[in-house]
Amino acid sequence: MGFLSVPFFKNLSFLSKPAPKKIFLSKDELSKIKEIHLGEDFILVKKGQRYFVFSRRCPHLGCNLNYDPEKEWIVCPCHKSKFTLTGEYIEGPAKRDLKPLPFELNERGLSLEIS
């Protein structure tokens, strides 16, 4: 009977999962972004008229990624994984591309959800 309680407790923890974070960037804010914007939890890259939005967490161990303007790379400051501005893995221990975040772009601005 004790084993039956394992999935119960395992799933109980999901009750404490925080609500997804909703972020909205207005048209004005978007126009001020030249190439890259580092939000607290996300990275927004503007390539011409196209937008790419990624989680700011490194896929290796979750460090907050930063931007190297000299090399135009997205860099993990902890273990030195590197990614292109379109989120592709270049080198380092991460071995995976950046996690893209779903977003919606309309005439008012850009909204995204981080869960």
Place this chain on the structure above:
Amino acid sequence: MKEGFPLRSPEGFIILPLAWLSASSLVISVFSGIFLSFHYFYYQPLESLLKIITFVPSGKYLRSLHYFSSQVALITLFLHLLDSIYKKFYLLKGKISWFFLVFSFFILLFITFTGYILRADETGVLAGNIVENMILTLPILGNSLNKVFFAINEAGLIKVYHWHLFLSFFLIAGIFLFHIRIKIFFSWNRTMYFWTLLPIPFFFEFSLKPFQGLSARGPWFFVGAQEMLKFFHPLWVFLWLLSIFVIFLSFVFFPKRHKVLSGFLILYLFIYFGFTFFFFLF
């Protein structure tokens, strides 16, 4: 003076000043921590810390004292452990007693590490993210252990903060109940350890690291692990970090293998400090 424990083994006397310094700094750390906890709120960690440094009377000194004394306690406890192994003091102790001594080092390591996370500056946030993701790589137990001890992404710092407080009292109670006699420790001729430690934080500033840019450094004692994580899978690094616990414990279970185990320990430390050195080199 009656010390209550045979302080001499065939290999020589134990370095008592190390043990007294470790215990004294632990006491100072816990007491300064009590006063800091009145002003620290885990749901506003960095703000609380900045308020402590800026507005709380003697807050900056208290925080520096807490930080400094914890570091001294950790280093001296580790050296005390090595000294006990070198002079085979574990032979004079029972298996359970030795287990608790080794365990106390790991608890202090955990407390010091959670202290770094609770700073919530960039070093703290990164350290928190790394440890959470490392534990999650553990098969079967990883998720549950993370939920119990960290779960920073889900619940913030509440669990880390409470473990930090609870384990500090658990450790100090355990040490004074099972390891050190309070009467001997709080005698007048031991007060010099307190007086030596108390003024030092006036002369050094232990600053926060709000932004480290393209290269971030974690707590100094985990720099080796940080470097290892660049090359090895997090699970292997995690198991490697735990393996020193097994080495320390093995001394009392296999006393005849002292030389082999000492060899393993030296090799372990050599590799770990090698990676630490490597981190600063490149």
